[in-house]
Amino acid sequence: MNDHPTGAPPERHGDREEIARLLPAPADWDLPREQHLRHKDRLMHQIDHDRTDRDQVARPASTRPRSIRPRSPRTRSARQLLRPAILAPATALALACAVTAGIALTGGDPAPAGTASHGTATDMRPAAALLDRISDATETRADLTVRDDQFVYTREKTRGADLTSGKAVLGPLVDREVWAAQDPAPLRKLGLIREDGQTFPINAEFGDTEGTPAGINRPTYHWLSSLPTDPDKLLTYLYAKTPQADGRERDQAVFEQIGSLLGEVMPPRTAAALYRAAAKIPGVTPAPEARDAIGRRGLGIARDDTRYGIRTEWVFDKNAYTYLGCRSYLVKDTPYGKTGTLLSSAAELEHAVVDEAGRRPTEAQETRAERQG
Known part of the structure; x- marks a missing residue:
């Protein structure tokens, strides 16, 4: 930063x-x-x-x-x-x-691959079947061409809880746009965020004085395309590379790491591998009542963080199996709120590849049309 x-x-x-x-x-x-x-x-x-x-x-x-x-x-x-x-x-x-x-x-050193507990997962076969269907549908989608000098554009609606008072107070629904730089080199400016009409740069990760390179904390399209597509190898990689936190349940950390990548633009084969890898994490279950930040109900995949009493859900379209968004909420009473208290949610609305940070896809198309005219 x-x-x-x-x-x-x-x-x-x-x-x-x-x-x-x-x-x-x-x-x-x-x-x-x-x-x-x-x-x-x-x-x-x-x-x-x-x-x-x-x-x-x-x-x-x-x-x-x-x-x-x-x-x-x-x-x-x-x-x-x-x-x-x-x-x-x-x-x-x-x-x-x-x-x-x-x-x-x-922070901290990644846990060694031998600490992964994904060898056998017998408690989530329905989720494995659902994730397998989602993976099959994902693999049929067309791939994109993304250059290193371009930006991946994401438009979404998000909301989160304010914890200032010691209680979770849910904030308003916010319009959010992100332009993520695809240059794999270490960058000090990683792109732009526009939220409720205000635009500001995305700075490098804290401590990266020479800039943040492409990687698990800055997943560019080409970095994502370099990941193993064999689910077992991919999951072993994620258990080794997901940042470690004291007291944090390892399976939950890897599940949430995969979730943080789902809203990214990536090759279909990478997305399919991530879904199949997630199916091997113990404790992953279907979530029939899952919905995103704007209320779209779909096919849900969830996992509970038993230490903190938080459920994280991913939501997929019932017909196209596309990723719609996510939400997290309390599944037990805590000092921050009662069971069911919403902590965060997001709804993915648009993804595209653009040539300039701050330029929306429709604006880029209009500019190209003017040049051609």
Whole structure:
């Protein structure tokens, strides 16, 4: 996430340590991976901007550049991350829930492949049959051509719970667009996010001072196409590479890792292999009542995190077997809410490949038509 060279003066790296010191102890609970990574990216992006603003104020007027980088956009509820140079006390708890969980799930050494428990899964045969049908349908779809200089565009609707008060308070449904860079090289700017009309860059992963390369935390189309298509080999790879977290159930972590990839544009053979690999994880079950963020009911695949009492569901179209979205909710009473409390949900609406970040597929088509005319 750090956009500055490694040779920057030491005092410019102190802000993150100071903010980390101000946060309360981590909560004994983890957000779904995609949600806490989104919080973490916004936090670190805001820190970079606030630090720049303070530097501008501290300089003599004669040495300040005339153009100052604009401040990052504000977001609502728990995602109102920072006021200028100050952490709002109520926000600190939300950051602890989001950022420390994100560090836990993305830090540490990967567990060795021998720790995988996917050798036998006898408790989810109905789910295996359903995932096999989804895999068969997926393999028949046409492949795409994606260049390294292009961007994968995703449009979706999402919502998440605000944990600032210590209770899960569900936020509004949000329109979200993402342009993900496909360049496999380490990048400091990974693309753009536009949410409720506000656009801001996606920064490199926290700690990647030289940029984040394509990989499990930045799955480009070509990286996804390089994954094993044999389900057993793929699952062994995922158990080895999925980031380890203390106390985190390994099977659940890998299930959610696969879920984080399902909304990506990928070769059909890779998607089919992921579904067949998921069928081998113990505890995976059908979810007849599954629905996405906009209420579309479909074929559901779920797994319960028994430690935290959270169910994660994937939703597929009943006829075409296409991926519609996901949701997570409590399946037992916890300090954050009662059984059934929704924590997060998403609905996938559109996927495309475009030549420019910030340009929608329809805008790109209009531009090409004008050039041809």
